[in-house]
Amino acid sequence: MAIRKDDIRVPNLRFPGFEGEWEQRNLKELFTIGSGRDYKHLSNGDVPVFGTGGLMTYVNEFLYDGESVCIGRKGTINKPYYHKGKFWTVDTLFYTHSFKKALPKFVYYIFQKIDWLKYNEASGVPSLSKSTIEKIEVYIPKKDEQEKLMGLLSALDGRIQTQNKIIEELQTLMQILTKEIFSRKLRFKKADENVFPEWDKTKMGDVFEFKVTNSYSREKLNYSEGIIKNIHYGDIHTQYRTLFNVEKEHTPYINLEVNTNSINKESYCQVGDLILADASEDLKDVGKSIEIVNLKDQKTLSGLHTILARPLKNIFAIGFCGYLFRSEKVRQQIQKEAHGSKVLSIAPVRLSKLTLPIPTLIEQTLIVDFLFSIDEKIEIEKVLLKKYHVQKQYLLQNLFI
Template sequence: MGRQLMAIHVMAIHGKSFRSDILFHVLSGRRERFQALASGNMIPGISRDDILSLRIKLPTLPEQQKIAAVLGAVDAKLAALAARQAVLVRFKAGLMQKLFSQQLRFTRDDGTAFPDWEEKRLGEVGSFKSGIGFSEDEQGGMDGTPLYKVSDMNLAGNEHQMVRAHNYVTLDQIERLKFKPIRPASLIFAKVGAAIFLERMRRAENFLIYNNMMSLTPNVSISIGFSVYLFAITRLSKFAQVGALPSYNAGDDAALKVSVPHPDEQQKIANALSAMDAKIQAVADQVTKLQTFKKGLLQQMFV
């Protein structure tokens, strides 16, 4: 690699009896040891003596070459999957743009054209509802109706449809506090703060939402499946109230105009885009599975 310069707080290890990539994996397995050595200092750091006193086991150089070949093959597969996922994501984005700009139109099953799209206000296609206040003393329940907060969208399994929450509200609490759960299939999203610019929306049924969230329950003029993609292309954050804390106002959102196709065309659009989502998720699942395999392989080899 030629000569290189390093900052004063950087250390380099080199030698002829090991491959640097193999040594990297060996030392990565000793991360907790390094953290323990560094935590005792006022300014966390590891000395040269700390490194030199560490006893490790390294396979022979020929075996290192074989291990590197296996890991290289796994990394190449991960890179190929990541590239395929990126292609699918770009294709879906292009497809959405063409569908919602009406450059690309579906036809009825008999080949005839659907009617023109109609311009409607969001308040005509669904109802907005802001979340509720819920004191910390009341929170922490594990049974009942889920109370979704913005942070719950990060929970595993909640990537598209909300199925888990940190807090649940009992029937007694609902009656005593006069809460009104939202029963129909709806979309929920962040209502206030920087989270609104993430443009994350999730489906939910039979739920409550905290006061940092808002919901939209579609009516008969728009399907829940189509509405997910309609809002993704609309990008509500463009219409957020700007201030110290950006936020949505239900009245302002309800007044926004959108173009809505015939219900049967909505279904065809939702089916096409959900099929793309399934392909993207399938590749993402392969990436996760292969990353887990690689992690297990490294643990068996070097820990």
Template sequence: MAIDNKDKKVLNVPHLRFPEFSGEWKKYSFNDIAQYKKGPFGSALKKEIFVPKSADSVKIYEQQNAIKKDWELGRYYISRDYFINHMQQFIVEAGDIIVSCAGTIGEIYELPPNAVSGVFNQALMRVRINATLIDKNIFIKVFSSMIDSFSKIYSNGSAIKNIPPFADLKKTNVFLPTQNEQYKISRLISLLDERIATQNKIIDKLQSLINGLNDSLYQQCGNGIMTSFSKLGQSYSGLSGKSADDFGTGKPYITYLNVYSNNVVNENDYQYVRISDGEKQNIVKYGDVLFTLSSETPEEVGIGSVYLGKSDVYLNSFCFGIHITDTKVVFPPYLSYYVSSTPFRKFIYPYAQGSTRFNLCKADFEKARIKMPSLENQKRIYFILSHIASKVETETKLWDLFKFQKQYLLRQMFI
């Protein structure tokens, strides 16, 4: 049970603290608690970089993979001879901390125990902590907070493009408790992270259950109706005639990412666009099914989402909608599961056209014949899957609460 120091006249201690600890925290600079190394400039690697992986090559860890937290998928390599002769100071190994230093700064990742040794490029920084002074979990938390603080100072309200002046960062002071108290705080952080990870697995398994049942129930009931989207309703385009100045205020519209990411449009994730009185723009109505028009891969063309809101909203210009009029044949809420089913995704692939970027052949897609369950079975499937989806929603809210609890505790347990 933590004690509250908020009203106590003790200097350099956090608001919340485990009761068995007392005394002030000691002051250190970031230069005291870790060693930092930024990657070599691109010109130092440029002539030696190649793509194919071989047994006689060394991986280059990249900024792109840092942002995605997918560090083991590095695409570029250098020869082992060049690594041995020129890159020894830029080695990164299992257990090292890597920080992104350009573009989206401050992404922090610890290389796992099975990570492959390699080198890091100029967009990254390697950090090796002084384990006698600071616990790694504590360092990541404190360092991340400090990066956020510097970002606000040096961005001047705009998107920051590079890490703050490194000399300033290293000179910045931080207060730390004893190793025993750090261990206790670190253990709390780990327990919170484990609970959040467990909650995330619960959500993933429920979502997998929905996906599996969706396909299974469609296989059982999917031959009840032969129809097409052109028979089920009328298609319409998204916003037209808009410039960058029109966005940011005004009336709500559904973004491309909202359609792409959700089977049912997220009504808490609208953006806004200026619409003049009397301006002719298509309005999204309840039950409309929306599709993305293009993507970098054919598998992701025509991703669908259904709008089940009651308010009139608009649609982004990179999607199109179909207003369902034949409700005697189709139950619109069921479409949120139908358009994400494996059979439908396979059905839509052939209508993606292009080479470097793929676009949906809208006219052919709308006329193509589709197989759907009977109206009664559509309602039955929706009833089953929507109950599990409600469980997912509940578990997701719990996941958010755990994350909020962690952030609150950590804010109170550090100076």
């Protein structure tokens, strides 16, 4: 591709053989905007119904049949998506049709480059109107150049889709194998090929002690400077891996102006500690946990809405509790002990009642090594996926005006 920086109406990157400026057009000149409608009177069928969050259900009639790019009218207004074929959209989602001068898939990539939130018309729930969308100005090349650009970006989209599928399949495999291991259907053997003995069972309260945590809000945390890192329950829900390695996790510091002198030494995290989120609006996430496996001398605290559980020495192999507390058998017990209506919570006194299966230390180590190898593979594939997304953003930025 040739580099072009001499004209603001020519993209920075361009395929060889294409010359001339791109035309400036209002979106109204490129397509017609259609409005979604209620679908609840329709019967079940094979026609997809889309909302701002994606696929909702299937019905027996269609609102439009063909290529279309959809964009939110209300709510999620910044996530366009492309569909080809019959479909129905709800009233919070616009769809496009009757394309002129621009190919539908090319419009899809234009939509991905537009900063839709900049055109938000509401102070509360984000919203867009047809008239606002129609006035947005974009630049477009001739259709043969559109085809070339579509081919490149579509190929990259295909790779992203494949990569997402690889990750989903590995995550499913991880769930299946974890269930098989902790239900004893999949068993490990000793070096002499004999199976390990039956697992002991004990109450969590007999093998863990609970330490004091803090309640620092996000306002008292930052990601740029500090001495003490702080694990927030929200990050346990959304981003941390099962086995927490401080060198690999994006964890905030406590602001330097916060006085931490009164914090007891025993309250600082140690390798092997289990940290659980004590609250969630969703039953499946209440008591979600991580195990600390590497701190690299970094002072770290267990923060807001967390429970810090420290195991007794010489009972658990490092990493085992992380996987044990993600297993179905333990998760079901935590969910039964959770209480609350809108927000569910779990407390140390209730966690103490949990019955934990405990294999020998050697078998624990084999289990950790086996499951961690799959976790690592998932993370490698996620890094690759992120690179594809970065590549796509670069191309959108430089192939389009």
